Amino acid sequence: xxxxxxxxxxxxxxxxxxxxxxxxxxxxxxxxxxxxxxxxxxxxxxxxxxxxxxxxxxxxxxxxxxxxxxxxxxxxxxxxxxxxxxxxxxxxxxxxxxxxxxxxxxxxxxxxxxxxxxxxxxxxxxxxxxxxxxxxxxxxxxxxxxxxxxxxxxxxxxxxxxxxxxxxxxxxxxxxxxxxxxxxxxxxxxxxxxxxxxxxxxxxxxxxxxxxxxxxxxxxxxxxxxxxxxxxx
Amino acid sequence: xxxxxxxxxxxxxxxxxxxxxxxxxxxxxxxxxxxxxxxxxxxxxxxxxxxxxxxxxxxxxxxxxxxxxxxxxxxxxxxxxxxxxxxxxxxxxxxxxxxxxxxxxxxxxxxxxxxxxxxxxxxxxxxxxxxxxxxxxxxxxxxxxxxxxxxxxxxxxxxxxxxxxxxxxxxxxxxxxxxxxxxxxxxxxxxxxxxxxxxxxxxxxxxxxxxxxxxxxxxxxxxxxxxxxxxxx
Amino acid sequence: xxxxxxxxxxxxxxxxxxxxxxxxxxxxxxxxxxxxxxxxxxxxxxxxxxxxxxxxxxxxxxxxxxxxxxxxxxxxxxxxxxxxxxxxxxxxxxxxxxxxxxxxxxxxxxxxxxxxxxxxxxxxxxxxxxxxxxxxxxxxxxxxxxxxxxxxxxxxxxxxxxxxxxxxxxxxxxxxxxxxxxxxxxxxxxxxxxxxxxxxxxxxxxxxxxxxxxxxxxx
Amino acid sequence: xxxxxxxxxxxxxxxxxxxxxxxxxxxxxxxxxxxxxxxxxxxxxxxxxxxxxxxxxxxxxxxxxxxxxxxxxxxxxxxxxxxxxxxxxxxxxxxxxxxxxxxxxxxxxxxxxxxxxxxxxxxxxxxxxxxxxxxxxxxxxxxxxxxxxxxxxxxxxxxxxxxxxxxxxxxxxxxxxxxxxxxxxxxxxxxxxxxxxxxxxxxxxxxxxxxxxxxxxxx
Numbered sequence: 001x002x003x004x005x006x007x008x009x010x011x012x013x014x015x016x017x018x019x020x021x022x023x024x025x026x027x028x029x030x031x032x033x034x035x036x037x038x039x040x041x042x043x044x045x046x047x048x049x050x051x052x053x054x055x056x057x058x059x060x061x062x063x064x065x066x067x068x069x070x071x072x073x074x075x076x077x078x079x080x081x082x083x084x085x086x087x088x089x090x091x092x093x094x095x096x097x098x099x100x101x102x103x104x105x106x107x108x109x110x111x112x113x114x115x116x117x118x119x120x121x122x123x124x125x126x127x128x129x130x131x132x133x134x135x136x137x138x139x140x141x142x143x144x145x146x147x148x149x150x151x152x153x154x155x156x157x158x159x160x161x162x163x164x165x166x167x168x169x170x171x172x173x174x175x176x177x178x179x180x181x182x183x184x185x186x187x188x189x190x191x192x193x194x195x196x197x198x199x200x201x202x203x204x205x206x207x208x209x210x211x212x213x214x215x216x217x218x219x220x221x222x223x224x225x226x227x228x229x230x231x232x233x
Numbered sequence: 234x235x236x237x238x239x240x241x242x243x244x245x246x247x248x249x250x251x252x253x254x255x256x257x258x259x260x261x262x263x264x265x266x267x268x269x270x271x272x273x274x275x276x277x278x279x280x281x282x283x284x285x286x287x288x289x290x291x292x293x294x295x296x297x298x299x300x301x302x303x304x305x306x307x308x309x310x311x312x313x314x315x316x317x318x319x320x321x322x323x324x325x326x327x328x329x330x331x332x333x334x335x336x337x338x339x340x341x342x343x344x345x346x347x348x349x350x351x352x353x354x355x356x357x358x359x360x361x362x363x364x365x366x367x368x369x370x371x372x373x374x375x376x377x378x379x380x381x382x383x384x385x386x387x388x389x390x391x392x393x394x395x396x397x398x399x400x401x402x403x404x405x406x407x408x409x410x411x412x413x414x415x416x417x418x419x420x421x422x423x424x425x426x427x428x429x430x431x432x433x434x435x436x437x438x439x440x441x442x443x444x445x446x447x448x449x450x451x452x453x454x455x456x457x458x459x460x461x462x463x464x465x466x
Numbered sequence: 467x468x469x470x471x472x473x474x475x476x477x478x479x480x481x482x483x484x485x486x487x488x489x490x491x492x493x494x495x496x497x498x499x500x501x502x503x504x505x506x507x508x509x510x511x512x513x514x515x516x517x518x519x520x521x522x523x524x525x526x527x528x529x530x531x532x533x534x535x536x537x538x539x540x541x542x543x544x545x546x547x548x549x550x551x552x553x554x555x556x557x558x559x560x561x562x563x564x565x566x567x568x569x570x571x572x573x574x575x576x577x578x579x580x581x582x583x584x585x586x587x588x589x590x591x592x593x594x595x596x597x598x599x600x601x602x603x604x605x606x607x608x609x610x611x612x613x614x615x616x617x618x619x620x621x622x623x624x625x626x627x628x629x630x631x632x633x634x635x636x637x638x639x640x641x642x643x644x645x646x647x648x649x650x651x652x653x654x655x656x657x658x659x660x661x662x663x664x665x666x667x668x669x670x671x672x673x674x675x676x677x678x679x680x681x682x683x684x685x
Numbered sequence: 686x687x688x689x690x691x692x693x694x695x696x697x698x699x700x701x702x703x704x705x706x707x708x709x710x711x712x713x714x715x716x717x718x719x720x721x722x723x724x725x726x727x728x729x730x731x732x733x734x735x736x737x738x739x740x741x742x743x744x745x746x747x748x749x750x751x752x753x754x755x756x757x758x759x760x761x762x763x764x765x766x767x768x769x770x771x772x773x774x775x776x777x778x779x780x781x782x783x784x785x786x787x788x789x790x791x792x793x794x795x796x797x798x799x800x801x802x803x804x805x806x807x808x809x810x811x812x813x814x815x816x817x818x819x820x821x822x823x824x825x826x827x828x829x830x831x832x833x834x835x836x837x838x839x840x841x842x843x844x845x846x847x848x849x850x851x852x853x854x855x856x857x858x859x860x861x862x863x864x865x866x867x868x869x870x871x872x873x874x875x876x877x878x879x880x881x882x883x884x885x886x887x888x889x890x891x892x893x894x895x896x897x898x899x900x901x902x903x904x
Contacts, residue, residue, distance in 0.1 A: 002726050003704020004764065029514045029551065030537040032530065055551070080591035088588055100589065103513065104555025104597030108350070111552045116778030116820055117341070118372035120353040123600040124559065127631030129583075130596060139351035139381070143631075148372070160531075165728075165764040171437065172542075173515050174531040176551045183779065198764040204404065205438050207550075209736045209766035211706050211728075211781050223530035229538035231522040235507045236485020237545065262733045262770065263756040265749065288770070313810035321807055333808065336732065337774025337816030344771045349559030349601055356819040357778065360850030362802075363815060376850075393750075398509075398545040405761075406734050407750040409770045416560065431545040440769075442517045442547035444487050444509075444562050456749035462757035464741040 006166040006216040007195060011041040014189050014217045018047050018154055021074070025110060025152035026054035026064060027181040030226050033174030034063045035191050037219040038156040043067055053077040053110070053150055055103060055177055057087050062224045071095060077150070079103040083226065102130060105147055107180055112149035114183025114212070119148045155185020158221075159208075162192045163199070166213030167206045179208045189215045239399040239449040240428060244274040247422050247450045251280050251387055254307070258343060258385035259287035259297060260414040263459050266407030267296045268424050270452040271389040276300055286310040286343070286383055288336060288410055290320050295457045304328060310383070312336040316459065335363060338380055340413055345382035347416025347445070352381045388418020391454075392441075395425045396432070399446030400439045412441045421445055424452045467659045468640040469682075474608055476501045476684050477638055478567055481606060482508050489513060489558065489598060491568030492536040494608045498567060509543065511563055513594040515554045518546025535594060555594070559601040566602035568595060570609050570637075572624045575671035577634045577646050579607060580626035592629060599630035611639035611668050618670035620644065620651055641665050643682065650674050655682045686878045687859040688901075693827055695720045695903055696857055697786055700825060701727050708732060708777065708817060710787030711755040713827045717786060728762065730782055732813040734773045737765025754813060774813070778820040785821035787814060789828050789853075791843045794890035796853045796865050798826060799845035811848060818849035830858035830887050837889035839863065839870055860884050862901065869893050874901045 008014050015038060018024070024042070028034030039058075042050075043066050052073050058065035060083075067073050068086040075097040081087055090096035101109070102124045112120055121144035125131045135146040157178040160171035168190060170178060182188045195218045241247050248271060251257070257275070261267030272291075275283075276299050285306050291298035293316075300306050301319040308330040314320055323329035334342070335357045345353055354377035358364045368379040390411040393404035401423060403411060415421045428451045469477065475497035482488065482502055489511045490496050499521075502508060510519040512534040519534055520541035527541060534540045542548075549557075557563065570581040579599055582592040599605060612618050620637065637644045642665045643655035650672045656665055658681050666673055688696065694716035701707065701721055708730045709715050718740075721727055729738040731753040738753055739760035746760060753759045761767075768776075776782065789800040798818055801811040818824060831837050839856065856863045861884045862874040870892045875884055877900045885892055 003702070004726060004728065030533065032514070032533045032537070078591060080593040082588075082590035091589075098589070100591045102592055102596035103551065103594035104559055104601075107550070107552040107555050108348075108559075111775070112353075114779050114781075115341075115775035116780060117353050117355060118375075118377055119370075120345075120350050122350060122559065124597045126600065127578075128596060128628040130592070137352075142351075144351055163764060167764065167766050169437075170550075172529065172531040172548055173512070173533055175548060176514050179550045180552050183775070183781075203737070203761055203765045203767045204402075206766040206768075209768060209776070210764070211730075211736055211776060225528070225530050225533075225539060227533070227536065227538040228528060229522045229540075230525050230528060232524075236483070237507060237509065263752065265733070265752045265756070311810060313812040315807075315809035324808075331808070333810045335811050335815035336770065336813035337778055337820075340769070340771040340774050341778075344556070347560050347562075348556035349561060355778065357816045359819065360797075361815060361847040363811070396545060400545065400547050403769075405748065405750040405767055406731070406752055408767060409733050412769045413771050416556070416562075436518070436542055436546045436548045439547040439549075442549060442557070443545070444511075444517055444557060458747070458749050458752075458758060460752070460755065460757040461747060462741045462759075463744050463747060465743075 004165045004210065006210060006213050007164050008215045008217050011037055011217060014038060014215050015041045015045060017187065018042065018045060020047055021049040022153040023051040023053065025150065025155040025181045025184050026052060027157035027176065027178030028063065029055050029176035031058065031063050031224045033158050033176050033178055035156040035158040036221055038189055038191055039064055039066065046070065048072050049074045051075040053152060055079050055106060057081050057084055059083050060086055075099065077101055079106050107177060109147055109150040110177065110180035110184045113151040114180060117149055119146055122147055150184055152185040155181045155188045157182045157190045159190055159192045161194045161196055162190065162216055163196050163201050165198050166210030166216050167201055168208040169201060169205065170207050175207065182208060182212045187214050188212055191217050191219045193221065194218065237398045237443065239443060239446050240397050241448045241450055244270055244450060247271060247448050248274045248278060250420065251275065251278060253280055254282040255386040256284040256286065258383065258388040258414045258417050259285060260390035260409065260411030261296065262288050262409035264291065264296050264457045266391050266409050266411055268389040268391040269454055271422055271424055272297055272299065279303065281305050282307045284308040286385060288312050288339060290314050290317055292316050293319055308332065310334055312339050340410060342380055342383040343410065343413035343417045346384040347413060350382055352379055355380055383417055385418040388414045388421045390415045390423045392423055392425045394427045394429055395423065395449055396429050396434050398431050399443030399449050400434055401441040402434060402438065403440050408440065415441055415445045420447050422448045424450050426454065427451065467657065469657045471497065473684060474638060474640060477682055478606060478608060479503060481565065482506050486564040487511055488565045489563050493569050495567035495569065513554050513558060515549050515551050516546060518543040555597050558597050561601055561603055563602055564604060566598050566605045567608060568598060570607045571626055572619050572621055573607055573634050573637050574621040574624045575646055575649050575651050577632040578624045579629050579634045580624040581629045583627045595629050599633045605634055607634055607637045609639055611641040618668050620669045620671050622671045641668065653679050655680055657682055686876065688876045690716065692903060693857060693859060696901055697825060697827060698722060700784065701725050705783040706730055707784045708782050712788050714786035714788065732773050732777060734768050734770055735765060737762040774816050777816050780820055780822055782821055783823060785817050785824045786827060787817060789826045790845055791838050791840055792826055792853055792856050793840040793843045794865055794868050794870050796851040797843045798848045798853045799843040800848040802846045814848050818852045824853055826853055826856045828858055830860040837887050839888045839890050841890045860887065872898050874899055876901055
């Protein structure tokens with residue numbers, strides 16, 4: 001048995017160690033490429049007081065939205081939180097704290113968290129509510145604000161395929177925030193549609209090396225669609 | 234003819250507009266994955282006073298080293314400049330200015346230059362000659378220095394395959410600095426071993442999208458090896 | 467006559483040039499993809515991680531792993547590339563997208579834009595809008611010139627929380643095409659049948675009216 | 686007897702644990718790959734952009750597109766992954782590598798390391814060394830304990846320009862294995878046949894000598 005085999009036997013094992021008041025970074029955009037079953041496992045565990053970092057908070061029925069039912073989320077860091085009535089209610093009542101972060105800044109904060117960059121400057125948000133209280137600095141005559149990296153106690157992500165060493169391949173726009181989320185978690189848990197033998201993936205086509213992955217599990221996915229939009233044939 | 238067709242007809246055309254005293258960012262690590270023919274074209278043009286940004290400066294005979302013969306480089310930004318007698322001579326005589334930059338910081342400065350990040354903090358180089366004169370800042374009890382992005386008037390890079398839209402695929406460790414170099418040049422010129430039809434590359438396996446590429450040319454490569462190291466069969 | 471949604475989309479598309487990489491916001495900007503001029507090829511960037519967005523899928527092509535920034539199912543165009551959201555916003559923030567089109571609540575003559583939040587109403591978030599307006603050199607804002615109650619949305623100073631500061635240079639409304647230069651609106655074109663006087667009346671920020679203000683034309 | 690290069694490599698390899706991702710510097714650290722303990726699997730990171738470095742190639746396997754950070758031709762191990770240098774140093778700087786082994790000219794009891802430059806001599810550059818020492822939690826420095834002239838390289842304070850500040854916790858020399866804690870060297874092991882006194886004589890920085898200092902063992 002290799003020390004690089006990241007596969008765990010159950011979702012319970014995958015999320016072992018998750019405790020109240022931890023910070024969890026989640027991949028996914030809308031309901032696309034979300035770690036469905038890891039989210040359900042957090043629901044099952046009943047962990048509370050969580051700070052969730054994810055571009056969206058799912059819908060009332062799917063994705064991170066299901067963690068709102070029992071008020072498991074204390075604070076949400078996201079760029080867009082529409083399509084969710086429970087979210088709205090808890091935010092309005094003050095039970096749920098929300099930190100709105102521009103989408104690109106959020107992606108870069110996760111990347112920075114994984115890459116040992118504690119902070120970076122960006123023009124995004126300068127002169128807006130997002131820039132309030134943040135350092136402003138001029139480079140080449142333009143204003144930028146200082147943004148700090150995000151790291152999580154856990155990160156949860158979804159990939160398409162993986163080998164047992166945790167080398168990951170994503171599929172189409174289900175990639176989105178998943179690679180950065182994985183890098184920014186102290187314990188990175190990834191669920192995939194298929195686990196292949198080590199050596200089966202072309203090293204040039206691996207999107208994220210297994211070094212970032214702590215636990216790996218194969219699951220089945222509902223893959224709900226938020227806006228099923230088609231054209232007539 | 235599509236506005237996205239990046240293929241140019243000659244190396245002369247590929248480097249058209251390169252002028253004295255410009256900054257050029259070059260991909261490659263040692264002699265691996267270097268834009269051999271684009272470098273030769275710079276040699277042929279006799280452009281002078283160049284600031285070259287690249288991890289290494291080639292050897293006496295190959296790579297960026299050939300630009301030293303006619304003293305075309307005024308300043309070199311690199312992490313490692315051994316294996317080059319001409320380089321040493323010109324540096325010692327003061328004809329060649331050298332800015333040593335740690336390898337990872339150099340890679341990140343190029344990425345930042347392409348990604349609209351004007352500056353970032355890193356622990357690399359804190360308390361060393363690299364950190365001298367740079368802002369020091371503490372995050373979570375650790376010291377970091379501020380490093381600024383690098384951008385070039387031109388960038389020159391080498392990929393393995395491309396489609397005519399400039400979507401790039403790299404091969405093995407010849408990838409190295411090439412993707413970031415491409416993103417950080419105002420005019421990004423890429424030479425490849427093979428140009429394939431648009432649609433022939435799997436969108437999930439493209440390492441760098443064509444949006445970053447301005448000019449594309451197919452060449453033949455010597456691919457010299459610095460340290461041919463083998464084991465007995 | 468004020469422009470219809472379709473006409474707004476059509477006029478936006480006239481700004482498309484061959485070889486442009488374009489990010490189109492939700493709503494009217496997205497509609498513009500239906501009016502790409504003859505002989506012009508553009509590639510659409512979707513900020514969740516796709517360059518080269520194709521049309522909506524046919525029933526049998528629907529793929530939950532392939533959506534656009536509006537979370538609609540889409541397809542890929544020939545020559546498309548996929549990447550992470552960090553790489554996508556590196557592309558946007560780094561100024562590599564040639565044209566960005568998005569909607570707004572308000573724009574002012576300093577080039578400020580407010581588009582993501584109305585205090586007191588539900589806050590849904592800015593998504594990628596702040597990154598898009600900060601990253602692009604070339605932005606067209608599309609919106610109605612005034613509210614239903616006749617209140618101008620082209621202001622001396624935005625009243626709503628800003629999405630970006632000093633980044634807007636061109637606004638297309640249902641009444642006019644307006645540039646922003648040196649702290650003033652410049653009237654460039656008017657909608658067919660709309661008078662310069664009406665536009666002036668519904669523009670709260672300083673408006674420069676050149677001698678000739680042509681009517682927009684549609685093919 | 687001072688350790689040979691091979692013994693140094695062997696002793697370093699005893700620090701390898703199953704499942705470790707390891708970056709080995711040029712020279713003795715690279716040799717350690719030949720002494721990986723039984724039952725232990727490690728993956729070698731090469732900072733130019735490869736995780737899962739294999740042995741040197743056979744003649745017919747040589748590929749100019751596949752080299753290590755020392756610019757030597759290499760192969761890939763099973764389960765290897767390739768990536769850009771930016772992604773490689775994100776991995777290193779982000780602390781994801783479990784163990785880094787590299788050489789040095791000097792180390793001091795503050796955990797400082799000097800390894801890339803001797804003023805007055807030709808400056809070749811730091812390559813990835815500064816990133817490696819800044820990014821890793823777990824570093825082993827391998828070097829000779831003293832110069833040929835008997836001058837200690839384990840100093841109170843480094844005299845050469847630093848590669849990194851306060852980042853070294855363990856040094857393996859040809860004479861001893863030494864930890865650095867609270868501004869002092871702690872003698873952990875001695876080379877077979879080398880006396881504590883000799884090590885103390887050749888250590889310029891403050892050295893703590895525990896009651897028992899075992900000899901290193903080699904299988």
